[in-house]
Amino acid sequence: MDRRGFVKSALLGGAGLVLAGHALEVQGDSGAPPLPPIETHGLQQKTSPLGMPGLFPGRVVEVSSKDAIVRNRVSQPLVREMLRRGMQELTGESSSEAAWSKFITPGDVVGLKINPSGAPACCTSPEIVREIVDALQSVGVPSRNIVVYDRYAYEIDIGSYQALVPPEIQVLGIQEAYGGVSGYDTTIYCQASFFGEWETRSYMASVVARHVTKIINLPTMKDHSASGVTGCLKNLGYGSFNNVARSHRAPYSFTDPLIGVMCSVEPLRSKAVLHIMDGMRQVWHGGPLTQNQDFIYPAGILLIGTDPVAMDTVELSTIEAKRRSEGVPSLWEHDPASITSDSMQFYRDPKKNLFYRRPGHIASAGKLGLGVSDPNRIDHHRIT
């Protein structure tokens, strides 16, 4: 343990309920086991100024175009234009190259953390990946130093990313279908026993810990049956550590606070310098894996920022609004009558859910210093 610190997060254990901001003892949720202590072993280093919440805390740029997705196809030229405008708006720079140069240098090895879960119906659009690769190359990053990655190789396959992204960049599925720690750094981990599981550690992916120098996070915009939403935080935290499904065992979930805790572990926190949320398609029920097009809305937006907490707060608000308009329960709903153990029913009926969702992980991450969760303090720029 010469180069790393051992941080026993007493605050996250004993004070976890306070930190989460939402007491567990709410209606229907009283049977949940208590939140256990969570220990983190990360690299002992000072957080980079580019690390979360990054250069623009509280700022979220939303770029929308009604023509960006037509008949379920994403427009490459419109994505290019949306990305250019959004990056310049975020940074205040007058050119795309200057905007990208605030985050990336030619010597960086850049990881693009896609979200292929939910492929093919709703996953990070290859069109967005292509444009980001193009932007990285425009500031001097060679193709060989760009890695498109996610945890599950087979989900990447279903999305056909190998064929669809530009030549020579690496496409990496960290692990095969099941288990094992190959591809993970066993010296960097989060440890907790949520439900008495036999493996209580979640290890950070080696590509994150050792290979890339910067990460651009590319989540999709969708609800999540356990955490409320999949967004920047969950895509990054649960996509960088293994053995995370153990944090939620129906109907209970400890995604709050584990998602934020994982994002706070170094070097992940410092390397994640930019977040571009793909809202071309928006899943308002059945996430993260649904293939049901009835619950996927062609929103045609991109959210861009350096503050994952602020971005997820905007995402949560957007999906809540959509659910309200569809006449289905809030993501905060904890009525036992809304819970089902029948996954088929869940995938068909948007009034049902498998878990008592925990969207409070966003506020918890804010309390860990990862960003701004107070909507009144979020600078939400909309560009059409």
Add this chain to the structure above:
Amino acid sequence: MTDTKAEATSANSGDWPTLLKDNLRSGGHAKSSPGRPSHVRWQSRMGSSVRSAPLLHERLLYVATTRGTVVALDIETGRPRWKFTLQDQIHSTPSLYAGKLFFGTDGGKIHAVNSETGHSVWEAGVSGEVWTSPVCSGGLLFAGTSSAQLHAVDAGTGRERWSKKLGGRIYSTPFVSGDELLVGCGDGFVYSLTASSGKVLWQTATGNGIDSSPAVTSDAVLIGSEDFFFYCLDRQTGKVRWKYETGLGIASSPAVQGEIVVFGSKDGYLYALDVATGSLRWKAPAGEVVTAPPVIAGDLVCIQAAGTLAFEIQSGKLAWRAGLGGAVQAAPVISGETTYIASLDGEIYALE
């Protein structure tokens, strides 16, 4: 145009020495229709994921794993006859040709291994990772890479004859017949090239990248695109004869029987179209995203999706469904009454 079926087919008609049985790449065409599997004759655990399709040749089943092991299994017992191991990953479905087993690796090499002994014969460096199945024809191997290069390599020595840079990553396994090479590309084009030199004869754009491999008829090229369309192109000119729209992208390579072409879409359906007109013959739910290629066996077409499903090829009626085999992308090998399946989690099943 010559038929190269003989180049990749042994005297044993039950053999599958390359992806989808032979160089026609038209869907296997096992002679008899297997019944619904009733039991597992044997099951063999590889110890890591298998993302390529097995091969069958002279009573050996060849399997390549993502952790770099190639295993020859005795089809009577499922026990290994030999193993060949690399410090590399293998996603490429091997091909058997002239006593050698050829396959590509993620580390950017093509390997030739003696199919009887498992000993290395040669290895050749290429431009990037190779996921396509090497196609063996006229003494050459053809394989595409992630670096957008198409390579032609001497099958006897591993020496490169030519390479050609295309516009995108190549994960489509080429079709080769005589001097004709057809391949889909990540840049969204279907290319026709000369197999002898790599000269581009024609190229036809689709609306997105291509992950599917082409099948051909006497005068048409059939291939799916990630633009949700399935295309029929004129084999001589590349002109689009018709295209058919599905609900999502198409990575599944097509199977052809007579006037019917069958393929899967990521929208979860298996489609059968009329080759001449592109009109829909039938459409059947597979219960899951389909990325695997269908395989034809007698009157049935089989697909790996939510288990293994067999449909009557003329009507699309579900003939049977078997729960074994969790592979989402591997094509089964069907020989007589036995179906061999490699699952995503590395189990190899011999089903009867």
